[in-house]
Amino acid sequence: AQSVTQLDSHVSVSEGTPVLLRCNYSSSYSPSLFWYVQHPNKGLQLLLKYTSAATLVKGINGFEAEFKKSETSFHLTKPSAHMSDAAEYFCVVRGNTDKLIFGTGTRLQVFP
């Protein structure tokens, strides 16, 4: 069975500093992994996806993630945080029949 674990429920950074949101996955086969962002009272937006091509995946708004099979990790990073990045971030793995399996989320706060 597939699952993801987000290691931090809250992350706080100062504007202009790097962002690291951690995610570990469990999968019995080569996984498809995603990061989604949810702004308050909004729907979800896909940031980036890994589907067994390049292990370093670039997404929108300057975010990127690296798939590391040896560590079963798919951490999300951004070199410099903006105030507009404050939101809830979900690490997601695709399950059988294409349903998405979500982590519990990491709330990112960005301080001026």
Place this chain on the structure above:
Amino acid sequence: NAGVMQNPRHLVRRRGQEARLRCSPMKGHSHVYWYRQLPEEGLKFMVYLQKENIIDESGMPKERFSAEFPKEGPSILRIQQVVRGDSAAYFCASSPRGGRERGSYNEQFFGPGTRLTVL
């Protein structure tokens, strides 16, 4: 091209009433997924439908919940005899086809959600 539409955005029901949540997928999309987000939790898969077919309902509660996606019209998630524990945000997502078709992943586009409150 309008995105995934969900209505109503907010729905208040008293215990024992019925709730009907509607989802209109993006134009050209024939696959619909429903997810539920309980307060302070991630989204949990409920059901996956294709036009007139239920593909996977492994996340649906065994009683009171049902879903359909008719040939014409929106997908409907129906909750009968609601209880306080049904209070949550319900999200619908659509994709043009299943992810395993043609060997590639098809992104699921999410709607804004319906926030159900049961009094």
